[in-house]
Amino acid sequence: MVRLPRSWFAVEAGVLAPALIGCTIVRVLDDGTRLAGVIVETEAYLGTGDRASHARGGRRTARNEAMYARPGTAYVYFTYGMHWCFNVVCAAVDVPHAVLVRALRPTEGLERMRVHRLAGARSARTLRDVDVCRGPARMCQSLCISGTLNGHDLTERAGLWIEPRTGEGPGRIVRSARIGVESAGHPWSGRLLRYFQADSPFVSGPRTASQRAGGRHTG
DNA sequence: ATGACGATTTACT
DNA sequence: GTAAATCGTCATA
Numbered sequence: 092m093v094r095l096p097r098s099w100f101a102v103e104a105g106v107l108a109p110a111l112i113g114c115t116i117v118r119v120l121d122d123g124t125r126l127a128g129v130i131v132e133t134e135a136y137l138g139t140g141d142r143a144s145h146a147r148g149g150r151r152t153a154r155n156e157a158m159y160a161r162p163g164t165a166y167v168y169f170t171y172g173m174h175w176c177f178n179v180v181c182a183a184v185d186v187p188h189a190v191l192v193r194a195l196r197p198t199e200g201l202e203r204m205r206v207h208r209l210a211g212a213r214s215a216r217t218l219r220d221v222d223v224c225r226g227p228a229r230m231c232q233s234l235c236i237s238g239t240l241n242g243h244d245l246t247e248r249a250g251l252w253i254e255p256r257t258g259e260g261p262g263r264i265v266r267s268a269r270i271g272v273e274s275a276g277h278p279w280s281g282r283l284l285r286y287f288q289a290d291s292p293f294v295s296g297p298r299t300a301s302q303r304a305g306g307r308h309t310g
Numbered sequence: 311a312t313g314a315c316g317a318t319t320t321a322c323t
Numbered sequence: 324g325t326a327a328a329t330c331g332t333c334a335t336a
Contacts (some may be wrong), residue, residue, distance in 0.1 A: 134317070143317070154332060171318050172329030178317085191317055214321085228318050271317050 092117070094252040095245075100162035100181045104135035104188035107181045109286045111190060113261030115198065115254040118234040124203055126234055128195030128224050130253075132287040132294045134269045136189045138182070143275035146187035156242075158187035163246040167231070167238055174228035175237050179245065179253070193270070193285075195224035196293040197233070204233035226295040263289040270296050 095114065100107065111130050118126040136144040145155040145168070157166040158180055166178040166189050182188035197204055197220070204223050224230040231237065236251070245252050266283040273280050287294045 136317075145317075150333090152333075168317085169331065170316055172316090172331070174318050176317060189317095193317090212320095226318070269317070274316080 093254055095163075095255055097161065097163040097246045099255075100179065100246070101183060102162075103182050104137050104190050105284065107179065107188075108133040108135035108190045108284065109264055109266075111179065111192070111253070112264050112286055112288055113256040115257075116192065116195060116234070116251075117199075117254060118236070118251050119249065120235055121250075124200060126197075126200035126204055128197040128199075128230075128234075130192055130194075131196050131291045132192075132194035132285070132296075134191040134193060134286070135284040136178070136191065137284070138186060138188050141275075142279040143269060143272035144187070144189075146189075147275075151187075155187070158189050159185050160242065161244075163244060165240050165243040165245055165251065167236060167241040167243075169238060170228075175231040176227040177231050177234075177236050177240075191227060192230065193227045194287070194293055194295045195230055195233075196291065197224055207233050207235060221292045225293055229295075261288060262291075265289045267296075 111133050114130050115127055116130060138144065139146050139149045141147060146158050151159060154168060157164055160180055161184055162181045164180040166180050168176055170176060176191060178189040178191050180189050201220065201223060205218055208218055208223060224233050240251055243251055264286055267285045268281050268283060269285045
């Protein structure tokens with residue numbers, strides 16, 4: 092268990108977002124259950140100038156305070172009255188850059204994750220493996236990530252951390268516009284700040300060939 | 311005090 | 324494809 096150190100997160104979100112692809116999120120529940128998955132999709136939020144960011148225009152409130160904390164802090168927020176989303180805070184103290192983690196390929200504890208997803212479901216239904224962590228709120232539900240982890244130090248605290256890439260590497264990474272930020276307006280809504288593993292079935296968002304073609308190659 | 315709005319997901323036609 | 328679910332947060336008054 093080698094966890095990524097704070098210095099590794101001390102880069103701007105546009106650098107961290109693609110670097111996180113292929114890294115592993117590890118979550119250990121209070122009962123000791125271990126859950127993990129490889130990050131396959133992220134989005135960068137570039138700070139006060141980014142019209143799609145919660146920190147746009149220098150906004151600093153109780154809700155987004157964690158965005159201004161040290162690199163390697165978790166920013167977990169509640170949205171749409173029912174969903175949690177998980178971000179990795181980066182850059183520097185008082186520079187509110189963050190990377191939204193949108194999807195994982197589960198590697199440990201898949202069946203426990205499935206239990207979390209189906210708990211409280213309105214209707215009994217089958218849940219495909221690829222859908223367990225496909226989408227930012229689905230991922231949080233599977234990993235039991237909620238507001239209690241807002242401000243959590245990913246580099247030092249138990250329960251939630253990130254481990255580096257291992258072995259074969261992340262494969263081909265492509266990018267696209269971020270999802271759900273239309274209201275940010277031009278040019279921010281269209282900037283290519285979403286990064287994902289090409290050809291991974293665990294990635295969220297548009298799934299047709301034509302829509303996937305919107306993604307562009309990157310390093 | 312009030313109203314509009316989500317970095318989403320699900321169900322339904 | 325469209326619409327509902329559901330409520331904390333924030334800007335405005």
